[in-house]
Amino acid sequence: MIKSPLQIARASYQPKLPTSLQNVFAVNEGKETQSVADQAEIKKMFPNTYGMPLLNFYSSSTEQNYPAAKVGVILSGGQAPGGHNVIAGIFDGLKKLNPESKLYGFLGGPGGLVDGNYMELTADIIDEYRNTGGFDIIGSGRTKLEEESQFEEGLKHCKEIGINALVIIGGDDSNTNACVLAEYYKQKEAGVQVIGCPKTIDGDLKNEMIETSFGFDTACKVYSELIGNIQRDANSAKKYWHFIKLMGRSATHIALECALQTQPNITLISEEVEEKKQTLGQIVEYIASVVAKRAENGDNFGTVLVPEGLIEFVPEMKILISELNDLLAENEQYFSSLQTEDDKFQFVNKNLSDHSSKVFSSLPYNIQIQLLADRDPHGNVQVSRIETEKLLLDMVEDLLREWKAKGKYNGKFSSQTHFFGYEGRCAAPSNFDADYCYALGYTAAALICNGKTGYMASVRNLTASADKWIAGGVPITMLMNMEKRHGKMKPVIQKALVRLDDKPYQEFVSNREKWAEKTQFVYPGPIQYFGPTEVCDATTKTLVLERN
Ligand code: FBP
Secondary structure, eight states: OOOOHHHHHHHTOOOOOOHHHHSSEEEEEOOOOOOSSOHHHHHHHOTTTTTOOOEEEEEOSSOOOOOOOEEEEEEBSSOOTTHHHHHHHHHHHHHHHOTTOEEEEETTSHHHHHHTOEEEOOHHHHHHHTTOOSSTTTOOBOOOOOOHHHHHHHHHHHHHHTOOEEEEEEOHHHHHHHHHHHHHHHHTTOSOEEEEEEBOTTOOSOOSSOOOOBTHHHHHHHHHHHHHHHHHHHHHHOOOEEEEEEOOSSOOHHHHHHHHHHOOSEEOOHHHHHHTTOOHHHHHHHHHHHHHHHHHTTOOOEEEEEETTGGGTSHHHHHHHHHHHHHHHHTHHHHHHOOSHHHHHHHHHHHSOHHHHHHHHHSOHHHHHHHTSOBOTTSOBOGGGSOHHHHHHHHHHHHHHHHHHTTSOOOOOOEEEEEESHHHHTSOOOHHHHHHHHHHHHHHHHHHHTTOOSEEEEEEOTTSOGGGOEEEEEEGGGGEEEEEETTEEEEEEOOOOOOTTSHHHHHHHHHHHHHHHSOOOOOOOSOOSSSOHHHHSOOOHHHHHHHO
16 A cells, blocks of 8 residues: 555554553443333343443453454444544454454455455554554445344354454444344354444434544544635635535534534534424525625625435425335335336325425425435435535525515625535544544453453543543443334434534524624634644544533
8 A cells, every 4th residue: 555654654653542451451340231211121122231230441450361362343334534443453452462362354344244254454454554544444334234144144254263252333223233233142152242333423323421433523623624625715705605515314413513613604403403393495594594694794605514414304304205215115126117207206296195295396306316316224315415405505596586586685696515525434533533443442352351242332531631531331232222213113222413402502502693694714724643732632522512
């Protein structure tokens, strides 16, 4: 691999570890735990892994002998900066506890376990990837591990290689599946432990015990740099409104964090739209009114942040999308046999409820096509492929034209659209993500060597310096509740949406009007890997506001 000068310099960065993991350590077991809700049902479904205690590692003076382990690691779902450091942390942790231990990577995501595609990860390979972005060391994939036949195939391959533990690095769904797998192998006494690691740029896998998912920090910093650059351009030329869609499949954490970092004129918060039951028309009117207000001051430019998941939070669109998801799932074969767009529109319009059919017909042609595109493996519409920013822009333009004709608006409106998502998912991890990921991987190795299964690696107290971080394990069952999926109640890890009573949102709301009318842009600049700690080691505003 040819490396840039920055990559060469960055390769020698030694991620920081909590003091408790730096030398000899032992594990402290807390009290029994409960799931966040639906305790009786979850307990019944996970009789072998329910109620396990919280774990914390602490420095100890008593050396322990750990048997050699053979561990398989899987990267699951969308890329997130720092994944390579999780793997480096697992590797270093395993080797520290027993130099005879070995690490294997299953290739291309969970499918690699089922199909038996793997490679041994040796020191030379690991060294090539330290502190780099991407998941390319072993690749990732979105195969869902949920069928017993997959668990059995996976077990067969583990037995062939001699693997006694798996680490699944993924988001809420992948960790839910890790928990089901852990329970299955434990109940069978299969001799394979399963540990999860919290990953997703979306930032929606978090709770009391998991303060943030890795990758969120770096991705938000990359997007904020880009938004800042655009804002500086906008404030220089003073001629464009920029509509910027930001990734985040469901929750608005990314857009909210970027708003706190860059102070754009408008940021839409999906969770607020849902709470206030705002229609598409009302959202458009809000944007247009800010455009008009700024035009009165001669400011015919600005920025609008649009969260990727917005479309599914607008009540009328939510109903439409849910009807479409069901319709397409129930008629998969027939629908894919339809040759023309017209045939598809006719079929859909005939089978939707009257109201949804009207909503569907009112949408621009491109959006209709995007709403009918392939679903993801969970049967959901792929919001990253829906051009919500363009939809809103077109509607705002129409409304401003109407207002102009009525003499209600007299500005100039020129615009540009952007979508930031893939630009940030494989960026070189910030110091925070490099350290956090390495500590998570090291913690996963420590949990394995202590014989644990059904736990997620947890590193807490993240707003303190890394030496004060608390490393341990949280039983995955503790994070679960029952939710309806595909018409059936299932045990799942609760997805963390933006909470309207929480500080990050409150901070945004207290500034929203000011940022809308005036130009108070902030230009954060690029992530810094070398330099003063207050520049290089700072984490997200979201984490700081939530924790302090
Ligand atoms: P994960 O939840 O798997 O981490 O992925 C999140 C995400 O990056 C979303 O923000 C985005 O909607 C989606 O992945 C895009 O998926 P794909 O990579 O399949 O296009």
